[in-house]
Amino acid sequence: MKKRELEQLIQKIVNEKVEEGAIKSPVKVMLERPPREELGDFSTNVAMLLTKSERKPPRQIAELLVPSIEALGCVEDVRVEGPGFINIYLKKDCWYDTLKEILQKRGSYGDCPHVGEGKKVQVEFVSANPTGPLHIGHGRGAAVGDALSRILEAAGYQITREYYINDVGKQMTILGHSLYIRYLELLGKDVTLPEDHYQGDYIKDIAEEFLKRQGKKYAEVPFDECSQLFIEFAKDSILSGIKKDLEDFGVHFDVWFSEKTLFEKNLVETTIEELKARGVIYEKDGALWFKTTEFGDDKDRVLVKQDGSTTYFASDIAYHRNKLRRGFNTIVDIWGADHHGYAPRIRALFSALGEDPERLKIILIQLVSLKRGGKPVAMSTRKAEFVTLREVIDEVGKDAARFIFLTRKADAHLEFDLELARRQAPENPVYYVQYCHARIMSILEFAKEKGLDIPDAPHTELLRRLDLKEELNIIKHLSRLEEVVESAATSFEPHRVTFYLRELAALFHPYYNTHRVVSEDTELSLARLTLCRATAEVVRKGLRLLGVDAPSRM
């Protein structure tokens, strides 16, 4: 029995009471899980919500509803407890239906298409500048963005994963020039890399590659005459590295959106024209301003500078206007938390274009503080001292890294201990869940060798053998998957799935340790094997939503 189903049944009862006149005002029924199992499987606070409009004590209102709820097929008992909670106890047979449903739906169990109804959502994430390799912080953004996308897909949304490439502007010229300098260095020229250039060794590697491909023919060519070539080469090389890193991290983007194309298609200009037409653009001090203060921003923002060049913000609004034009119902931007100040301006754009700013959902990713064996690791982008995503993948593995990134709310600081993450030790949380899956697969294997044939569609008769409290608790937890997916999707918080899985494993491991699955009692064995199979199915599904593998052996 799922919460949503029971919620609807009780809502119907309340609505009937309202029609009959027994209750004066309508109320939305919300079920919740009581804090302790003695208080039932579900409970509702409707009676307390109605005290004011009914002018009756909550318990009296509750009693009005109890008989109809008791009459529901799945309900074993209904009690009014505490200040006026209506606590509902379900029949065991209803829980066994959960197992049947899991085995029938398999990988699609937990999906809730009614939430998204096929609406289009764009998720833009990572979007790191193509001036250097991805570092561990980008990894967190990648893990969150991808897991969120997977969860939204399970919730029935149509997702476009997108990466925005900042491939224009001064930084690109500096990148190209950095490569140029390293190239000349290789040719034995006496040059030094300016301080504001990219210092990382990766530029040297690219320079060697450049030399191999292009030879020495640019040795005497001034940078001004070959800048485009160097810029393109550096950018393409870095970008293909980024793509490779992300693929190996299990993240695949549908669209790689180039900022440059905004200019090529005149979209920056068109956007400014549209804003002009809407009367939110003015000129001051030789620059062109967007009146964002009209929509809640602190100060107005420059779009075209005195020297005639456009700002980064100009590209950004053109990009977001383009997103809107592409027909996404919701636009999700995942940013580093240090960019939070930009939110009001982008929202201002939505308002200025007559769009609901609520369509833009911004998720901020807090910084990762990196440790190694409990000791902090210093990071400095400028000095190119940082731990790259590549190193993390190679050192601790994709699964452990992704899982750890998803053990916290996105906007909370995350401590990432490289040594801990790499260690296959109990304190490493990913193995707790993966081990649960591997363990079950091993049990199923064992059962097969014993000649036990687990039914694909077990009868309730058989499942009734699962009457231990631990067994029912596991089944009840399994029944929550859809709720968790829905809440993770609507709150944009993928970490909820992580916690759910840990809880599930924490129910299964002790059960396994105290009760034998495969025993002399064939019927009981089959019932328990069914439970195991359903559990493995849900663990696998949950891990898939996080982009983490569910190994059969570890």
Added chain:
RNA sequence: GCGCCUGUAGCUCAGCUGGAUAGAGCGUUGGACUACGAAUCCAAAGGUCGGGGGUUCGAAUCCCCCCGGGCGCUCCA
């Protein structure tokens, strides 16, 4: 100075959008493998939910004020 985020057990963090006696993991201490995987399990200890007010049947959760931490306040990208 202004704005956003944040403060929950020794440490790292959850807390289901306002519910009943606030929960995990790690760490600490003690215990469990001659039957399905010990990457597991069992037990113990650990709290003024930063502080103060307010809203109401009810607050860790919502509002205001302080205190502490982080991050933003470029015609930078």
